[in-house]
Amino acid sequence: MSQLLTRVDRRxxxxxxxxxxxAVLVPVLALATPPRSLFHLPPYLVALxxxxxxxxxxxxxxxxxxxxxxxxxxxxxxxFALGGYCMGMYLMRQIGTRGVYADPIxxxxxxxxxxxxxxxxxxxxxxxxxxxxxxxxxxxxxxxAFGWFAxxxxxxxVYLSIITQAMTYALLLAFFRNDxxxxxxxxxxxxxxxxxxxxxxxxxxxxxFAITAIVLAxxxxxAQLIVTxxxxxxxxxxxxxxxxxxxxxxxxxxxxxxxFTLSAVLAGIAGALxxxxxxxxxPSEFAPTNSIEAVIWVAIGGRGTLVGGALGAVLxxxxxxxxxxALPEYWLFALGLLFILVTLFLPQGIVGLVSRRRTIPxxxxxxxVEEGKVDSADVPAAAR
Amino acid sequence: MRVRNIAALLFLxxxxxxxxxxxxxxxxxxxxxxGFTTDEYSDTDKAITELAAxxxxxxxxxxxxxxxxxxxFNTDAKKVYIKDKSDVPQDAATGTPASGVSADDLSPVxxxxxxxxTVDAALGGLTLLSNDxxxxxxxxxxxxxxxxxxxxxxLDTAIGKETDPRIKRALMEARAxxxxxxxxxxxxxxxxxxxxxxxxxxxxxxxLLSGIAAASEGPLRxxxxxxxxxIQAKLALWNNLQNVWYGLSLGSVLLxxxxxLAITFGVMGxxxxxxxxxxxxxxxxxxxxxxxIRSHNPALFGMSLFIAIPLAFVVTGIIGIAIxxxxxxxxxxxxxxxxxxxxxxxxxxQQAVRTIFxxxxxxVGAPAFxxxxxxxxxxxxxxxxxxxxxxxxxxxxxxxxxxxxxxxxLRMRAVTQNRRMxxxxxxxxxxxxxxxxxxxxxxxxxxxxxxxxxxxxSPNLGQSYIIDSFxxxxxxGVGNLWGTxxxxxxxxxxxxxxxxxxxxxxxxxxxxxxxxxxxxKRPRGLFALKGxxxxx
Numbered sequence: 002m003s004q005l006l007t008r009v010d011r012r013x014x015x016x017x018x019x020x021x022x023x024a025v026l027v028p029v030l031a032l033a034t035p036p037r038s039l040f041h042l043p044p045y046l047v048a049l050x051x052x053x054x055x056x057x058x059x060x061x062x063x064x065x066x067x068x069x070x071x072x073x074x075x076x077x078x079x080x081f082a083l084g085g086y087c088m089g090m091y092l093m094r095q096i097g098t099r100g101v102y103a104d105p106i107x108x109x110x111x112x113x114x115x116x117x118x119x120x121x122x123x124x125x126x127x128x129x130x131x132x133x134x135x136x137x138x139x140x141x142x143x144x145x146a147f148g149w150f151a152x153x154x155x156x157x158x159v160y161l162s163i164i165t166q167a168m169t170y171a172l173l174l175a176f177f178r179n180d181x182x183x184x185x186x187x188x189x190x191x192x193x194x195x196x197x198x199x200x201x202x203x204x205x206x207x208x209x210f211a212i213t214a215i216v217l218a219x220x221x222x223x224a225q226l227i228v229t230x231x232x233x234x235x236x237x238x239x240x241x242x243x244x245x246x247x248x249x250x251x252x253x254x255x256x257x258x259x260x261f262t263l264s265a266v267l268a269g270i271a272g273a274l275x276x277x278x279x280x281x282x283x284p285s286e287f288a289p290t291n292s293i294e295a296v297i298w299v300a301i302g303g304r305g306t307l308v309g310g311a312l313g314a315v316l317x318x319x320x321x322x323x324x325x326x327a328l329p330e331y332w333l334f335a336l337g338l339l340f341i342l343v344t345l346f347l348p349q350g351i352v353g354l355v356s357r358r359r360t361i362p363x364x365x366x367x368x369x370v371e372e373g374k375v376d377s378a379d380v381p382a383a384a385r
Numbered sequence: 386m387r388v389r390n391i392a393a394l395l396f397l398x399x400x401x402x403x404x405x406x407x408x409x410x411x412x413x414x415x416x417x418x419x420g421f422t423t424d425e426y427s428d429t430d431k432a433i434t435e436l437a438a439x440x441x442x443x444x445x446x447x448x449x450x451x452x453x454x455x456x457x458f459n460t461d462a463k464k465v466y467i468k469d470k471s472d473v474p475q476d477a478a479t480g481t482p483a484s485g486v487s488a489d490d491l492s493p494v495x496x497x498x499x500x501x502x503t504v505d506a507a508l509g510g511l512t513l514l515s516n517d518x519x520x521x522x523x524x525x526x527x528x529x530x531x532x533x534x535x536x537x538x539x540l541d542t543a544i545g546k547e548t549d550p551r552i553k554r555a556l557m558e559a560r561a562x563x564x565x566x567x568x569x570x571x572x573x574x575x576x577x578x579x580x581x582x583x584x585x586x587x588x589x590x591x592x593l594l595s596g597i598a599a600a601s602e603g604p605l606r607x608x609x610x611x612x613x614x615x616i617q618a619k620l621a622l623w624n625n626l627q628n629v630w631y632g633l634s635l636g637s638v639l640l641x642x643x644x645x646l647a648i649t650f651g652v653m654g655x656x657x658x659x660x661x662x663x664x665x666x667x668x669x670x671x672x673x674x675x676x677x678i679r680s681h682n683p684a685l686f687g688m689s690l691f692i693a694i695p696l697a698f699v700v701t702g703i704i705g706i707a708i709x710x711x712x713x714x715x716x717x718x719x720x721x722x723x724x725x726x727x728x729x730x731x732x733x734x735q736q737a738v739r740t741i742f743x744x745x746x747x748x749v750g751a752p753a754f755x756x757x758x759x760x761x762x763x764x765x766x767x768x769x770x771x772x773x774x775x776x777x778x779x780x781x782x783x784x785x786x787x788x789x790x791x792x793x794x795l796r797m798r799a800v801t802q803n804r805r806m807x808x809x810x811x812x813x814x815x816x817x818x819x820x821x822x823x824x825x826x827x828x829x830x831x832x833x834x835x836x837x838x839x840x841x842x843s844p845n846l847g848q849s850y851i852i853d854s855f856x857x858x859x860x861x862g863v864g865n866l867w868g869t870x871x872x873x874x875x876x877x878x879x880x881x882x883x884x885x886x887x888x889x890x891x892x893x894x895x896x897x898x899x900x901x902x903x904x905x906k907r908p909r910g911l912f913a914l915k916g917x918x919x920x921x
Contacts, residue, residue: 073721150905159656159720160908163855164901170852171897174890289852293728300725333736340729344722345715 024214028207060310062267068305071240076165078292080140084269089189091132144265173287188283303350506533525555583612623763636877637777641832648825661847667833705826862910
């Protein structure tokens with residue numbers, strides 16, 4: 002055990018302890034303090050920061066594939082949304098007769114669309130364990146199937162980015178259709194309770210927040226153990242010199258497939274935690290922009306640092322909340338500028354900036370630079 | 386048995402015809418008019434038919450007034466009046482204002498549905514002889530649809546006088562329509578008529594023949610069914626051709642959106658996520674040009690697109706060069722970082738346009754030559770779509786010529802093939818990079834001018850094309866303009882053929898999945914570069 006813990010670096014130690022602290026402290030501050038107290042946390046803030054932590058979990062998942070294996074997925078929003086839909090379907094089935102049409106089995110939108118029976122895809126979602134299984138399986142299986150084809154035929158770099166983007170775009174179009182049976186344009190909303198607890202109540206929100214923080218801490222710990230293991234070393238080798246790793250004798254596609262699937266599952270869990278806290282899931286979660294935004298969280302926080310991704314997600318989304326409230330016109334300007342400035346001047350992100358001051362630079366530069374090309378890094382790809 | 390039937394039918398027809406003709410000649414115009422004053426439907430019916438057959442120049446006006454409910458009569462005076470727009474009664478027989486007639490003494494000539502059909506047919510028959518060719522053609526078409534037997538004699542007269550072959554054919558078809566559905570006509574006459582209708586070969590002819598096939602038997606039924614088969618095959622063929630046309634039209638839009646990307650992504654290897662925003666800026670340039678023309682010189686409006694095309698090229702080209710110099714040149718060889726930076730740029734450009742022009746769609750007008758449709762065989766072709774296809778092809782050819790024949794094209798190809806060697810030969814590679822990126826962006830701007838004609842001009846315009854454009858370039862094969870052309874057209878046509886089966890959205894999903902699978906199979910696209918360049 003202690004041997005394992007030595008593999009967790011200082012940053013991760015601090016982050017994990019901090020997360021455990023707020024997992025305890027925030028519910029206490031939100032529930033046990035009188036509303037007028039200086040230390041009282043209003044419930045909306047709990048839900049808001051719960052949301053940020055879900056995004057942080059998505060960012061950690063993305064950092065695992067992009068930062069450590071060099072796979073820039075522009076479709077991680079799809080896995081996040083699929084996990085969210087699985088949770089949303091469970092929550093829909095819990096509404097029961099409290100819906101507008103009071104149908105004991107069919108959710109309101111199905112009654113509205115004149116559906117007679119529950120589609121097969123919805124079977125079993127009234128059981129929480131089944132929903133949990135699906136939250137892991139649906140994004141996992143999709144990522145496995147997608148990765149199986151993509152990595153085996155050695156689709157890499159930008160091509161992979163573009164087809165992951167096409168994947169989330171295709172899912173966006175599909176989920177907008179009413180006859181898919183997932184609520185079409187409106188998605189799933191108007192949830193009542195989760196495991197018998199009212200999703201709107203302050204206590205449930207605080208509990209969900211605490212769960213999210215614990216899950217994030219656990220994910221950071223596990224991810225840290227993965228990237229410092231032998232498996233993780235091979236991932237980094239693939240990122241820095243894919244062909245060379247293959248020539249040494251590693252089955253690159255298997256490693257990529259494993260980490261891609263794991264990352265998709267983590268993204269799905271993030272989505273599942275996100276839905277009860279915001280109270281809605283709709284097809285816009287599949288929008289390609291959402292996936293790209295998740296990439297910028299990682300880039301800003303610091304690629305290949307795990308903690309950086311989580312930090313970037315919280316900071317950017319906090320900034321988004323502040324800007325869209327105070328200066329709605331300028332949020333996109335600010336976000337766009339962040340994209341450009343970070344890629345131009347801050348390739349290691351915030352974490353990289355901090356650790357560069359402390360020590361000499363440790364992380365290698367851009368993972369997409371393959372061997373034999375480093376000396377001609379200023380050459381356009383097609384020219385080489 | 387059949388011979389006797391036919392003989393009986395012939396005899397009946399003969400009696401009817403002679404009866405009608407005799408009637409028409411015996412009754413004068415005034416007597417026909419008097420038929421309107423009895424307030425009996427059967428008399429009105431007769432009066433309409435007689436009036437139409439009388440050949441009097443007032444007949445069309447009177448029946449037209451009846452159709453509009455402006456025909457009135459006075460029982461005592463046995464006279465008929467037409468009320469004009471200001472409710473002043475006129476003498477129907479002469480068309481002069483009728484003095485001393487009180488509106489209270491007049492009652493309207495009433496119509497029922499059967500009479501309305503008679504009125505339509507009579508008017509059809511009367512306008513068959515109109516001086517205006519367009520009205521004659523419309524009249525023939527309306528007779529074809531109504532198949533009113535009373536129009537037959539007027540049709541025969543009109544066919545005899547007609548000189549315009551197109552109208553003559555329409556008249557013949559109208560006559561055939563009447564004869565074919567006339568149960569008392571001779572069989573060989575009806576068979577001949579069915580042939581004429583079959584030759585017409587459109588949806589109306591199909592409906593008519595289906596009616597005949599259902600209501601008759603023997604050789605008539607066979608002929609009608611053969612005709613139905615032939616027409617359906619022909620319609621299916623035209624339908625397919627129409628789909629191909631729509632597909633080419635969609636393909637040309639894809640080509641326009643993707644061809645600039647084929648330069649920046651395909652040839653230079655730059656992932657420019659802001660490419661769609663260049664298209665959008667081109668569309669807004671068109672909007673600004675049109676606004677300026679509207680307020681300063683409306684007469685130039687027809688030329689607005691010709692002004693907008695070079696202007697959009699220059700504007701977006703300059704923006705492109707600025708982007709390359711300020712951002713992209715620092716990121717060469719780091720495609721994923723380029724992707725992120727240009728995505729940020731696309732957000733900024735979108736928001737900038739939204740701040741300047743507002744978030745709503747902007748109205749971009751179509752000059753006269755871009756609007757309207759024409760028929761080509763069984764195809765309905767809109768001028769706008771046709772010119773966009775032509776424009777896409779012109780842009781494609783022009784781009785090929787620039788790359789192959791100009792010194793700039795030569796240098797650009799040299800730089801993309803071997804940058805260091807080109808640099809050693811004295812080519813300023815930085816300058817070529819900037820110009821090539823400007824060229825790709827400028828082409829996107831010109832595409833925006835064309836897209837402003839068929840799509841909503843909004844800040845999100847570019848976003849809807851960016852994924853499609855990347856798909857086209859990747860599908861066609863990176864670094865290959867011909868591949869882009871073939872890919873755009875293939876995807877366009879495939880999309881249009883999938884739509885009837887799968888619906889528009891599902892068709893698109895199917896295509897996206899197809900391309901995703903295709904890239905797995907052939908990661909370098911349809912027309913992959915061969916040799917050393919593959920190792921890039």
